[in-house]
Amino acid sequence: MIESLDILAIAAHPDDAELLMGGTLARAASNGKRTGVLDLTTGAAGTKGDEATRLEEAARAASVLGLAVRENVGLPDAHLEATVLNRLQVAHWIRTFTPEILLIQHAGGRNPDHYAASTLCREAAYSAGLASLSGDAPPHRPRLILEAVSFLAVNPEVVIDISEVMETKIDSLRAYASQFDQAIEAGDILSNGISDLIEQVRFRNQAYGALVQAPYGEPYVLGHPIRFDSPLDILGRSL
Ligand SMILES: [Zn+2]
Numbered sequence: 001m002i003e004s005l006d007i008l009a010i011a012a013h014p015d016d017a018e019l020l021m022g023g024t025l026a027r028a029a030s031n032g033k034r035t036g037v038l039d040l041t042t043g044a045a046g047t048k049g050d051e052a053t054r055l056e057e058a059a060r061a062a063s064v065l066g067l068a069v070r071e072n073v074g075l076p077d078a079h080l081e082a083t084v085l086n087r088l089q090v091a092h093w094i095r096t097f098t099p100e101i102l103l104i105q106h107a108g109g110r111n112p113d114h115y116a117a118s119t120l121c122r123e124a125a126y127s128a129g130l131a132s133l134s135g136d137a138p139p140h141r142p143r144l145i146l147e148a149v150s151f152l153a154v155n156p157e158v159v160i161d162i163s164e165v166m167e168t169k170i171d172s173l174r175a176y177a178s179q180f181d182q183a184i185e186a187g188d189i190l191s192n193g194i195s196d197l198i199e200q201v202r203f204r205n206q207a208y209g210a211l212v213q214a215p216y217g218e219p220y221v222l223g224h225p226i227r228f229d230s231p232l233d234i235l236g237r238s239l
Pocket of ligand 1: 012013016111113114187
């Protein structure tokens with residue numbers, strides 16, 4: 001069944017979308033846009049929290065962010081690969097959700113699942129638009145793909161101002177008690193020796209916000225030129 005979304009975020013593990021794109025999703029939802037998250041795995045191979053706990057936490061975070069939908073593809077955690085079969089599964093979900101904008105992870109960082117997710121999602125977005133790919137839902141290709149680069153040493157090309165919803169983003173992270181309670185690091189956020197994880201997320205979003213004169217921002221790369229009719233159109237653009 002088609003369930004149209006304005007924005008779909010796809011990420012390797014539950015909590016990745018919140019860490020990287022939570023503010024972008026929360027702000028869009030607060031502006032009346034339909035948003036969703038597709039988690040590729042349940043994160044079951046992680047050292048903290050069993051599968052059931054992580055799914056419950058993901059559902060709680062979804063309601064904090066105001067997501068219209070959240071689904072899990074159920075691919076193998078810690079063994080995520082951009083195979084043709086996995087691509088077809090993700091393409092099916094992209095056709096189901098028909099997003100205008102797709103948010104994915106940038107192919108960098110330490111976790112192989114993250115760069116596999118980036119390649120898999122980009123390939124799936126292309127395949128979803130192919131008329132020759134059969135399936136229940138008609139072909140659909142997102143109009144724009146943004147790759148989230150938070151916490152990586154990559155210069156962003158787009159920063160979404162998330163100042164109004166920074167606390168909502170933090171609340172969505174707190175929903176993952178099994179992962180972040182007392183945590184001082186997670187994934188590509190390594191301990192700086194003095195701050196807890198939530199503080200570190202706040203610092204980073206503050207630093208990215210400062211690049212565009214906003215209190216808090218989430219950074220993305222496009223990887224291709226974008227057309228404007230007038231330079232004036234660049235000003236004041238937001239979700
Ligand atoms: Zn992850």
